Amino acid sequence: MRFRNWIDKNLKYIFTVPTVVFVIVCIGYPLCYAIFMSFHSWRMSLVEGPVWVGLQNYVKLLTDTRNLNAILFTFKYFFVAVLFEVVLGVLLALLLSKIRKHQGLIRTGFLFPMVATPIAMGYVWKTMFDSSLGFFNAVLRLLNCPVVNWYGSKTVFKSLMIMEVWAGTPLIILITLAGITGLSTDIYESAKIDGANELQATFRITLPLLSPTIMMAFMLRGIELLKVYDLIYATTMGGPNQMTENLNLLVYTYAFDYFQMGQASALMIVFFVIVLVFALICMQVKKLIEARYM
Amino acid sequence: MEHRNINLKKALLKVLFWLVILVSLCLLLIPIYYMISSSFKTKVQMMDMKQFFVFKPTLKNYVKIFTAYDLFTPLLNSLIVSLGATGLACLLGLPAAYAIARHRMHTMSAIILCVRIVPAVTFLVPWYIILGRFSLIGTKTALILSNLLVLLPLIIWIVSPYFGSIPKELEDAALIDGCSEAKAFTRIMIPLAVPGIVTAAILAFIHAWNNFMFAYVLGGSGTKTLPTMLKLFIGYTGIDMSALMAASVVVTMPVVIISIVLQKYVVSGLTAGAVKG
Numbered sequence: 001m002r003f004r005n006w007i008d009k010n011l012k013y014i015f016t017v018p019t020v021v022f023v024i025v026c027i028g029y030p031l032c033y034a035i036f037m038s039f040h041s042w043r044m045s046l047v048e049g050p051v052w053v054g055l056q057n058y059v060k061l062l063t064d065t066r067n068l069n070a071i072l073f074t075f076k077y078f079f080v081a082v083l084f085e086v087v088l089g090v091l092l093a094l095l096l097s098k099i100r101k102h103q104g105l106i107r108t109g110f111l112f113p114m115v116a117t118p119i120a121m122g123y124v125w126k127t128m129f130d131s132s133l134g135f136f137n138a139v140l141r142l143l144n145c146p147v148v149n150w151y152g153s154k155t156v157f158k159s160l161m162i163m164e165v166w167a168g169t170p171l172i173i174l175i176t177l178a179g180i181t182g183l184s185t186d187i188y189e190s191a192k193i194d195g196a197n198e199l200q201a202t203f204r205i206t207l208p209l210l211s212p213t214i215m216m217a218f219m220l221r222g223i224e225l226l227k228v229y230d231l232i233y234a235t236t237m238g239g240p241n242q243m244t245e246n247l248n249l250l251v252y253t254y255a256f257d258y259f260q261m262g263q264a265s266a267l268m269i270v271f272f273v274i275v276l277v278f279a280l281i282c283m284q285v286k287k288l289i290e291a292r293y294m
Numbered sequence: 295m296e297h298r299n300i301n302l303k304k305a306l307l308k309v310l311f312w313l314v315i316l317v318s319l320c321l322l323l324i325p326i327y328y329m330i331s332s333s334f335k336t337k338v339q340m341m342d343m344k345q346f347f348v349f350k351p352t353l354k355n356y357v358k359i360f361t362a363y364d365l366f367t368p369l370l371n372s373l374i375v376s377l378g379a380t381g382l383a384c385l386l387g388l389p390a391a392y393a394i395a396r397h398r399m400h401t402m403s404a405i406i407l408c409v410r411i412v413p414a415v416t417f418l419v420p421w422y423i424i425l426g427r428f429s430l431i432g433t434k435t436a437l438i439l440s441n442l443l444v445l446l447p448l449i450i451w452i453v454s455p456y457f458g459s460i461p462k463e464l465e466d467a468a469l470i471d472g473c474s475e476a477k478a479f480t481r482i483m484i485p486l487a488v489p490g491i492v493t494a495a496i497l498a499f500i501h502a503w504n505n506f507m508f509a510y511v512l513g514g515s516g517t518k519t520l521p522t523m524l525k526l527f528i529g530y531t532g533i534d535m536s537a538l539m540a541a542s543v544v545v546t547m548p549v550v551i552i553s554i555v556l557q558k559y560v561v562s563g564l565t566a567g568a569v570k571g
Contacts (some may be wrong), residue, residue: 106470
């Protein structure tokens with residue numbers, strides 16, 4: 001009886017303790033370990049332990065061209081992809097919201113790119129983009145156009161963007177659609193009475209009201225874009241000549257190909273901070289937008 | 295005269311509208327159609343454009359991937375790891391989500407959100423070192439634990455609002471009737487939050503099934519999961535294209551079918567938190 005009472009009194013702690021323990025042991029501790037490792041140099045050998053190198057790993061981040069290129073490419077990938085995905089996504093969502101029926105069918109259609117295993121789709125795209133046997137070049141040959149080396153240095157970024165926009169736009173569309181259906185129709189009615197046409201209604205009413213939703217979609221998608229891995233791994237592996245290497249891929253390479261644990265940890269911490277700062281900025285902006293329009 | 299011009303404009307806009315939608319749909323479907331149709335073709339048929347739509351299907355690829363490449367064990371491993379990780383995440387996460395929602399533990403909530411945002415690779419390197427010390431690399435335990443890392447915050451994040459939206463009066467009524475808070479949780483809160491729990495569980499399963507990075511680094515020869523097997527089809531002599539397509543179908547179809555059948559839950563989960571209720 002006393003045991004039961006004790007459980008009830010402390011229920012909120014009992015319920016959260018397993019999760020807290022997990023977070024501390026499996027997330028907090030490894031994170032501290034990573035920070036610790038970033039100040040050392042270690043090659044995973046059992047004979048030679050980690051050697052203190054201070055800020056050397058971090059300095060290498062700013063001086064080594066490969067590291068700088070990876071950081072720049074991560075941002076480039078993010079900017080271009082998010083621009084296309086958000087613009088296309090919102091536009092398509094606005095168009096699709098005009099279709100009264102078959103909303104369920106639309107949702108079904110857009111589900112596939114969102115849930116299909118990214119690495120599998122990466123390999124499908126790789127096959128489609130193949131220079132000699134692929135689908136796209138076969139179509140070009142059929143139209144008597146010159147074939148393209150889709151993963152060559154000139155066009156590899158465009159190919160990556162095609163794959164990424166295909167995979168990422170549906171999420172933006174679905175989130176925006178959900179936002180549109182959540183808007184009340186009262187404002188539109190009073191706008192119509194005031195003489196606004198369709199275009200004005202869309203740009204002056206719908207988009208501003210949707211901005212918190214779009215901001216959220218932007219943040220969710222942006223975080224995924226900064227962290228992208230499977231798609232690049234399956235298709236270019238960071239090539240050609242490390243042109244398409246992003247932070248995630250580089251950390252991986254340092255850690256599991258070269259076993260330079262110290263350098264990998266330092267890069268990892270920087271990567272982590274970048275994503276965290278991005279998310280925090282997005283949330284602040286969202287709060288500002290909501291304060292303005294709500 | 296003016297009336298006809300307006301009608302013409304409207305008609306043109308309508309045509310443009312449907313054209314954009316149709317083109318988008320086609321672009322969306324091309325890789326899907328290519329993947330599925332190629333899985334029933336031979337390599338030669340795949341390269342022949344005349345046989346793009348009309349061709350003689352063959353099951354050779356599917357037979358090959360299960361016999362020559364042995365995808366059975368990875369399929370089973372994927373299932374075990376995904377179900378195990380999802381189950382454990384629910385076991386740990388549901389009570390935590392309830393506590394966070396009921397007692398408004400904002401700091402916990404913030405920590406969980408941070409874990410969700412952070413790139414998984416940040417934990418992968420320390421985990422690899424630590425798990426290596428315990429000789430756990432290559433075991434299913436390592437895979438389940440590492441997936442739990444990602445799934446637990448996901449489940450808590452999706453389910454907390456559901457618990458929060460259940461009116462406190464129901465709970466209070468149960469407590470007045472002599473029910474303990476723990477019993478109230480299991481007998482009342484969980485059944486009422488089932489839509490949210492199902493949503494979270496499905497999304498968690500999809501996440502675990504699709505996971506490549508963890509399985510590749512922490513998996514061993516006997517514990518390979520399905521996504522990691524795809525690399526096998528790319529050899530030095532060339533890509534076994536048709537078999538790769540069949541394998542891709544096998545990898546993606548389970549989660550796609552689940553998503554289509556339970557799309558109501560999947561969509562609400564993916565858009566969770568994005569739209570102001």
